[in-house]
Amino acid sequence: MTSLAVSDHQAETATPAKAIQPVWVRIVHWVNAFAMILMIMSGWQIYNASPLFGFTFSRSITLGGWLGGALLWHFAAMWLLMVNGLVYLALGFATGRFRKKLLPITPSGVIADTKAALTFKLSHDDLSKYNSVQKLLYAGIITVGVVIVLSGLSLWKPVQLHWLVSLFGGYDIARYVHFTCMALIVAFLVIHVALALLVPKSLRAMLIGR
Amino acid sequence: MGRLRKLLIPGVDKKLLVRDAVKTMPELTRRRFITAGTSLGALTLLTGCDVVDSSSAEELLKKVSKFNDAVQAWMFNPDALAPTFPESMITKPFPFNAYYDLDDAPEIAGADWKLEVRGLVDNKKSWTLDELYKLPQVKQVTRHICVEGWSAIGSWTGTPLRDFLKLVGADTRAKYVWFQCADKDGYNSPLDMRSALHPQTQMTFKFADQILPRAYGFPMKIRVPTKLGFKNPKYVLSMEVTNDYKGGYWEDQGYNSFSGS
Numbered sequence: 001m002t003s004l005a006v007s008d009h010q011a012e013t014a015t016p017a018k019a020i021q022p023v024w025v026r027i028v029h030w031v032n033a034f035a036m037i038l039m040i041m042s043g044w045q046i047y048n049a050s051p052l053f054g055f056t057f058s059r060s061i062t063l064g065g066w067l068g069g070a071l072l073w074h075f076a077a078m079w080l081l082m083v084n085g086l087v088y089l090a091l092g093f094a095t096g097r098f099r100k101k102l103l104p105i106t107p108s109g110v111i112a113d114t115k116a117a118l119t120f121k122l123s124h125d126d127l128s129k130y131n132s133v134q135k136l137l138y139a140g141i142i143t144v145g146v147v148i149v150l151s152g153l154s155l156w157k158p159v160q161l162h163w164l165v166s167l168f169g170g171y172d173i174a175r176y177v178h179f180t181c182m183a184l185i186v187a188f189l190v191i192h193v194a195l196a197l198l199v200p201k202s203l204r205a206m207l208i209g210r
Numbered sequence: 211m212g213r214l215r216k217l218l219i220p221g222v223d224k225k226l227l228v229r230d231a232v233k234t235m236p237e238l239t240r241r242r243f244i245t246a247g248t249s250l251g252a253l254t255l256l257t258g259c260d261v262v263d264s265s266s267a268e269e270l271l272k273k274v275s276k277f278n279d280a281v282q283a284w285m286f287n288p289d290a291l292a293p294t295f296p297e298s299m300i301t302k303p304f305p306f307n308a309y310y311d312l313d314d315a316p317e318i319a320g321a322d323w324k325l326e327v328r329g330l331v332d333n334k335k336s337w338t339l340d341e342l343y344k345l346p347q348v349k350q351v352t353r354h355i356c357v358e359g360w361s362a363i364g365s366w367t368g369t370p371l372r373d374f375l376k377l378v379g380a381d382t383r384a385k386y387v388w389f390q391c392a393d394k395d396g397y398n399s400p401l402d403m404r405s406a407l408h409p410q411t412q413m414t415f416k417f418a419d420q421i422l423p424r425a426y427g428f429p430m431k432i433r434v435p436t437k438l439g440f441k442n443p444k445y446v447l448s449m450e451v452t453n454d455y456k457g458g459y460w461e462d463q464g465y466n467s468f469s470g471s
């Protein structure tokens with residue numbers, strides 16, 4: 001907890017010298033960031049082999065050089081993403097972090113905080129507490145993360161996991177789901193990085209904890 | 211075909227080219243092998259260390275791919291059947307796909323063709339097309355999934371490979387059935403024995419109830435609905451039951467060898 005936060009009414013709930021972002025969160029966050037970038041860049045190269053839409057990704061922003069190389073990267077980074085993601089979910093539930101940080105999410109709270117954010121009136125004094133927009137975005141992106149892994153698994157193993165493919169409505173639809181989740185993650189990433197740069201102490205908290 | 215050809219890298223990493231030049235790989239292979247292309251430079255910038263523009267990254271990726279082979283073999287349930295579809299869902303026209311144009315597809319005279327059977331089998335006799343056509347056949351309407359991401363539903367009719375392997379007295383404890391084909395540059399591909407014995411793995415003689423057309427692999431293709439398309443060899447000339455991993459046309463260039471779905 002920062003000195004800022006301990007100062008007034010939050011003092012009773014705050015544990016002195018406790019990090020805003022505990023060390024396990026920081027580790028899984030940066031491992032995830034690394035794995036996610038590998039997955040997205042190699043995924044773009046894989047997409048280029050058989051584009052779903054009328055565009056391809058420039059090779060300057062893809063990974064792997066060609067389809068075979070990109071697949072090697074994608075199916076290597078997937079382990080990092082999966083194992084790290086499972087650790088995050090397990091610890092998120094076990095430590096109560098998800099419950100404490102992300103709940104409750106109310107429509108009125110989201111609307112009020114969105115208004116405040118757009119008029120630059122949103123407070124960032126206590127980084128240990130997420131505002132409603134953050135809660136919604138973080139809960140949302142965790143859900144998208146789960147869906148992109150499940151749709152990816154169904155594309156990787158459509159016979160062994162045919163029930164999962166059916167859940168998505170078929171192989172072709174699973175491809176669109178996988179792509180849409182990627183687009184949502186990239187959109188999240190843009191906002192997330194922009195806001196972290198606007199509030200640099202949030203970036204510092206994710207790097208050194210406080 | 212073109213889809214993959216379009217992906218060929220215009221500016222190939224020179225260091226890799228030189229290194230690969232000493233290998234006895236064919237030109238195409240050399241150009242396509244996992245290159246540390248320009249895009250990898252971006253990753254070097256991101257990570258601040260030169261992890262990718264080196265053979266160590268390539269070696270690591272190959273090791274992970276081998277690990278993935280083992281994981282997939284472990285996941286593979288020989289009783290899990292590929293979903294089948296009604297004939298109304300067959301993709302028309304079914305795409306022709308290869309690393310060459312249709313004009314360059316092998317033209318095989320059925321009367322002269324013989325399937326060569328080699329390796330760990332009791333009966334190494336070669337089979338004429340007429341002899342093969344007399345074997346019991348079954349039809350399947352399944353989804354062909356290409357490594358590129360697209361898929362298409364087709365109708366294939368032929369003899370289950372496991373029945374044929376039994377007939378020729380193959381040692382089904384062997385690790386692979388290795389297929390050699392008539393495609394230019396000599397297509398070949400290994401199939402792990404458990405996939406070869408899968409009930410839907412088929413020596414295919416017909417597509418959509420017609421004698422297999424040239425585009426789809428006349429006179430015989432191996433249809434493996436539990437594998438990606440490139441593990442479904444066309445224009446098959448021979449099969450060898452073997453314990454040795456003999457590599458394959460795409461496998462040698464970096465496609466994951468198990469590539470099972």
